[in-house]
Amino acid sequence: MNQVIERPPLWRRLAPLVQGYDLPLLVGLALLATLGMVTMYSVGFDHGTRFVDHGRNLLLAAGLMFIVAQVPPQRLAALALPLYTVGVALLVATALFGITKKGATRWLNVGVVIQPSEILKLAAPLMLAWWFQKREGQLRTVDFFIAGALLLLPVGLVVKQPDLGTGLLILFGGLYVLFFAGLSWKLIIPLVATGVIAVTALVLSGDYLCQPEVDWRVLHDYQKHRVCTLLDPTKDPLGKGFHIIQGMIAIGSGGVPGKGFMKGTQTHLEFIPERTTDFIFAAFAEEFGLVGVGVLLALFTLVILRGLAIALAAPTLFSRLLAGALTLSFFTYAMVNMGMVSGILPVVGIPLPFVSYGGTAMVTLGLSFGMLMSIARTRRLIRA
Known part of the structure; x- marks a missing residue:
């Protein structure tokens, strides 16, 4: 006797693809x-398309x-190291052979023009999450320092382009992983205190530091102008x-x-x-x-x-x-x-x-x- 096997309807075959999504x-x-x-x-009605x-x-x-x-988290973990390695390699290639526009070398032509720093917004937290997963159960202080080095490498390359905004986004993405992994408050509190003191000193001495003849050295001129404009935008109301x-x-x-x-x-x-x-x-x-x-x-x-x-x-x-x-x-x-x-x-x-x-x-x-x-x-x- 031939057994008849009914084919399930399309909606039932597609159900596993959408099952379990967070509503x-x-x-x-x-x-x-x-x-x-x-x-x-x-806002875009007169901006063409x-x-x-x-x-x-x-x-x-x-x-x-x-x-x-559709990709299980364990597959994402397997992609962490290759994606991070490719991303950092592309950043190095950008520094050596990249396209410069308006004084910034942020783009690379690989057949199409790409901005490799965007890759690191995802690759950096992926890499650090993978690293702490590998060290689970045997975490030591040195593991956090290694993770910090893995984070600062792409951040330094991006800031050097210069692209401080993207560099900060990559930095914060990685710092969040460090925090959730159990970074000691003994390290977090001094960093936060240093930041608060630096911002306070900048605000109090802004009039002097924002003089044209003062060189900030660690920041590019456009970055200095952005900070000084924040402190007092009325100094150049029709410009910066x-x-x-x-x-x-x-x-x-x-x-x-x-x-x-x-x-x-x-x-x-x-x-x-x-x-x-x-x-x-x-x-x-x-x-x-x-x-x-x-x-x-x-x-x-x-x-x-x-x-x-x-x-x-x-x-x-x-x-x-x-x-x-x-x-x-x-x-x-x-x-x-x-x-x-x-x-x-x-x-x-x-x-x-x-x-x-x-x-x-x-x-x-x-x-x-x-x-x-x-x-x-x-x-x-x-x-x-």
């Missing part, structure tokens, strides 16, 4: 992306997230201080309810520079006001808290360290962007996640949240 995280990301599309439609291109970039990020989410001043005016003019969708005067009269990229938060705050900013902050908080919850429930040390670092890196992107637009941090060219226009940043976000989804899926499927 709160997906909802938070979807709402952020929707808010980004609405904002881009308003910016709105359409932003939608394409979001779809690309979603596709990458879906693909990477223009960005910060116009951003603060736009944020303040929005008030509580905002001026309304497509009704931002600072935005549409083109007083806000880079309004589709780095300064899109100023345009958003002008049109949607304090209420809109509160909604945006709530969505960022939802994503960050959910990411930390995934890290807390992760089944392995590697997964916990990676999930925690990726989540706090996302927090850093949002905090630094909103801080620089609001005039409380220097302008460093960091986009607002899922809201600012940019293909490279969106690819990085898609890969990051793909890894986070992979960790969440693995935990849920194990429990199931």
